[in-house]
Amino acid sequence: MAADKKKRKKSSLTPGEKRRLRQLMACLILFGIVFLGRGVNLGPVSQFSSRVGALVRADTDFQAVFSQVGEAFSRGEPAVETFRSLWSGLMEPEAPTSAPGEEAQPDSPGSAPQTAPEVPDAQIA
Numbered sequence: 001m002a003a004d005k006k007k008r009k010k011s012s013l014t015p016g017e018k019r020r021l022r023q024l025m026a027c028l029i030l031f032g033i034v035f036l037g038r039g040v041n042l043g044p045v046s047q048f049s050s051r052v053g054a055l056v057r058a059d060t061d062f063q064a065v066f067s068q069v070g071e072a073f074s075r076g077e078p079a080v081e082t083f084r085s086l087w088s089g090l091m092e093p094e095a096p097t098s099a100p101g102e103e104a105q106p107d108s109p110g111s112a113p114q115t116a117p118e119v120p121d122a123q124i125a
Helices: 002-007 015-037 043-057 062-075 079-091
Strands: none
Touching: 062 079
16 A cells, blocks of 8 residues: 555646646636626727827827927927927827918818828838
């Protein structure tokens, strides 16, 4: 009997078994996250996503915004106000302004906003 106890000695897991056990644990954790995450309210995330998408699609003239910041610093305006105008210029792009001497023509209600021309997928790469 003493010989049988020595033969039944606890065997350690092989490296392959350890890897499979880690994979099983990772799958169970991911399953738990997905299962618990089904009922989470994603309203704030979708609002943030739409805000970021609008900022990405916005037609911001970065050169004009940063030139205004440079002019503000050269005039000696306070830094807080200058950075506030920089933030508002980047996050809330204004409608394009016309050059001096030109009259700004308001968009007619039926006209579509101007957008950049579409580039075929083959030319993007």
